[in-house]
Amino acid sequence: MAVLLTWSGFALHPTIHEDQALVRWRVKRAKSQPFTLEAPHRKLVMETIRTYCGKRDWLILALHIRPTHIHLVLDTHADPARAVGAVKSACTAALRAARLAGPNDRIWADYRNIRNLKTPLSIAAAVYYVLNQQGSPMEVYPQPAEPLVGDSEP
Helix, strand or coil: CEEEEEEEECCCHHHHCCCHHHHHHHHHHCCCCCCCCCHHHHHHHHHHHHHHHHHCCCEEEEEEECCCEEEEEEECCCCHHHHHHHHHHHHHHHHHHCCCCCCCCCCEEEEEEEEEECCHHHHHHHHHHHHHCCCCCCEEECCCCCCCCCCCCC
């Protein structure tokens, strides 16, 4: 089953909410600082997700790691809710082991979004969205194809 999984760093998603009073309320009451994925975090999270999914024979169709959130198009036999929870846990453990996150840091928001992709067209649309509609590429898998040597326009 193919799914589009999306999750955010802790306390980051609410900062784009239109209701600024709600944003201030949430930030004031947060038990941890917002967790942004900087370049070293993104590289480690990319490696962790690829390794974790590979060991389980889950096929990554597209993955884009942004400073505030992650999109993953995954073909998996596992329950999608359990899969996203397991991937988030593996990434948390890797970030803490690399000392890119403290032992008490909240890394991920509690929520996540799961969209089942039931047709080849919905899968293709999700892959395109993840790889091409997220702004400037950050950590992306698979990498866009590079032109072949000698394959240039006259």
